[in-house]
Structure formats: C-alpha cells, structure tokens
Amino acid sequence: MTTQDLCEKLNLKMLSKFSHKEVNGVFVSDMISDVMAGAKSGNLWLTVQTHKSIIPAANLVDVAAVIITSGKDVPEETIELANKFDIAVLSTDFPTFKIVGELYSLGL
Amino acid sequence: MSEIKNVWEMTNIQFGFIVYEKCYQTNEMRTYFSLEDNPILGDRYREGKRHWTRVENAQSFRFDLKNINTGEVVKFDDLMGLMFCSGCLPDCELAVLQKKYEAERSMLIVAFGFFPQALTDPIPKSKLDILSDYFNQRRNHNRSKIIVASSTPIEDISRCRGDFLHDVDMLSQEPPPKERKQIF
Numbered sequence: 001m002t003t004q005d006l007c008e009k010l011n012l013k014m015l016s017k018f019s020h021k022e023v024n025g026v027f028v029s030d031m032i033s034d035v036m037a038g039a040k041s042g043n044l045w046l047t048v049q050t051h052k053s054i055i056p057a058a059n060l061v062d063v064a065a066v067i068i069t070s071g072k073d074v075p076e077e078t079i080e081l082a083n084k085f086d087i088a089v090l091s092t093d094f095p096t097f098k099i100v101g102e103l104y105s106l107g108l
Numbered sequence: 109m110s111e112i113k114n115v116w117e118m119t120n121i122q123f124g125f126i127v128y129e130k131c132y133q134t135n136e137m138r139t140y141f142s143l144e145d146n147p148i149l150g151d152r153y154r155e156g157k158r159h160w161t162r163v164e165n166a167q168s169f170r171f172d173l174k175n176i177n178t179g180e181v182v183k184f185d186d187l188m189g190l191m192f193c194s195g196c197l198p199d200c201e202l203a204v205l206q207k208k209y210e211a212e213r214s215m216l217i218v219a220f221g222f223f224p225q226a227l228t229d230p231i232p233k234s235k236l237d238i239l240s241d242y243f244n245q246r247r248n249h250n251r252s253k254i255i256v257a258s259s260t261p262i263e264d265i266s267r268c269r270g271d272f273l274h275d276v277d278m279l280s281q282e283p284p285p286k287e288r289k290q291i292f
Contacts, residue, residue, distance in 0.1 A: 022248070031275045033169040037121050041248045053271040056192035059215050060254060060273070062247040085213055085252055 012090040016082035021064040032057045050074045055081040069096040116242040119174040128164040166274035191218040196269035201261035213252040220259045
C-alpha cells in the first residue's frame with residue numbers, strides 16, 4: 001500500500017509536496033524521542049504534534065508520511081520544511097483512534 | 109561521510125530527561141541525563157561554591173548502537189542530543205554546510221555532547237560516522253541522506269536557534285512555545 005492509496009481511501013489532505021511512498025506499518029506517538037527510538041522506516045507516523053521539529057525526526061526515521069490527526073492546524077514553517085526534504089505531511093479531521101481503526105481495517 | 113560497511117541497531121534504550129542546570133553565582137551551565145520521573149524545575153542545591161538551579165528539562169532518550177555483524181556495542185552515553193540545523197546564522201560554518209546539503213535534499217543534524225564537557229571533549233568523529241551510517245542504512249527511500257556533524261563549529265551556542273530533537277514541555281499543561289527557549 002502506498003501513501004497515494006491511503007490519501008484516496010481515507011480522504012487525507014496533502015499539506016506538503018512529496019513523492020508517494022510505500023507504507024509498511026503504523027506508529028502512534030506525540031513524542032519525538034519515542035518516534036526516534038521506536039518507529040521504522042516506511043511507517044506512517046500519527047501525531048497531534050505540529051511543531052517543525054517533527055520534520056527532522058520524520059526524516060531521521062524515514063517515515064513514509066506524518067499524519068496530523070484531529071484537524072490540528074499545521075504551521076506554515078512546518079510545511080515549508082517538509083517541502084524542502086520531500087516529507088509527506090498529511091492531515092485528517094478524525095481523531096487518532098478512528099484513523100488507527102481505519103488503517104487496521106486496511107491491513108496495516 | 110564513511111561508506112556503510114556495518115549494520116547497526118539501537119540497543120540499551122532508556123527514556124528520561126535532559127536536565128539543564130545553571131549556577132547564578134558563576135554563570136556556569138551544565139546538562140545531564142536523568143532517569144527521574146519528573147525532574148522538578150527550580151530545584152536548588154549547593155555543590156562546593158556553586159549553587160545549581162534546574163532551569164529546564166526535556167524528555168529524551170539515550171541509547172547505544174550495536175553492530176549486528178560483530179556484536180560490538182558502541183556507547184552513546186556522551187550524546188546529549190541531536191539538533192536540526194536551521195541555518196539561523198549565515199556566518200556559522202554549519203549553516204553554510206546546511207545550505208549546501210539542503211540543495212541536495214540532504215539534512216544536516218548536529219550531535220551535541222553534554223555541557224560543559226562537550227566544549228572541550230566533543231563527540232568523536234568516529235562516533236558521528238557511526239550515527240550517520242545508522243540513520244542512512246535504515247532508510248528505504250532514496251530521497252536524501254542524513255549527515256551527522258559535530259557541534260564544535262558553533263562559536264556561540266547562545267545565538268544558535270537550531271531545533272533540538274527533544275520533547276520540551278510535554279509534562280506541562282501549557283501549549284509549547286513556538287521557538288526554543290533561550291537556555292544557554
């Protein structure tokens with residue numbers, strides 16, 4: 001499954017410019033240290049954190065995409081940084097719990 | 109950057125806090141890793157002629173890297189944290205490098221040791237190369253590389269506005285500040 005498939009199936013908003021990638025799992029956390037220690041390359045990272053420091057963390061781990069849940073506003077500086085490094089930042093109005101359920105039902 | 113010859117995995121992961129302490133008598137600053145559940149800000153204690161006050165803490169983690177080919181474990185207990193260079197100071201050597209790498213969609217990450225030891229005894233290059241190898245080897249996507257550099261070229265840390273990859277204010281009920289607090 002790719003980020004493109006997920007955007008279409010879950011109606012995710014694409015906030016940054018990026019190339020679509022293969023997705024191999026899901027990691028849920030609002031802590032950068034947790035993500036850096038536990039997430040795997042190719043994972044989707046679900047969070048409500050929108051500070052620009054999520055972008056270098058996402059890049060270090062090489063996540064397939066960051067999904068900002070609960071309709072949180074994402075600062076422009078976060079999007080600009082994501083654009084520079086081809087990091088996918090997606091958003092949804094749904095809370096994390098609901099999106100996790102949807103991803104699980106899609107086989108992730 | 110060295111070629112990737114070894115395969116590394118994170119091991120001995122411990123979650124805790126980076127604690128920042130200041131002595132207002134001598135104006136000295138020091139940092140260390142703490143396994144406390146909640147290091148209380150404002151705590152003061154005396155140590156010789158210094159009166160240390162905890163001025164900030166940030167949730168973080170420490171780890172070692174294990175070479176899965178040889179079983180060798182390289183300790184990173186001297187690593188305070190990683191910082192994304194935001195290119196804030198045009199005259200900073202790291203900002204110049206960051207601009208160069210950014211054009212290739214590669215990212216410069218600065219490795220800091222604990223203060224004040226890091227000022228005289230920074231993380232050695234051999235360990236920075238291992239960190240670079242670790243972050244690059246786990247990448248499935250060829251969109252960019254990670255370059256881990258020493259903090260040594262930063263002449264004045266108090267002017268640096270890079271973003272530490274720590275979790276600041278996660279125990280607070282207040283929303284986090286937009287910019288990193290002035291600590292150094």
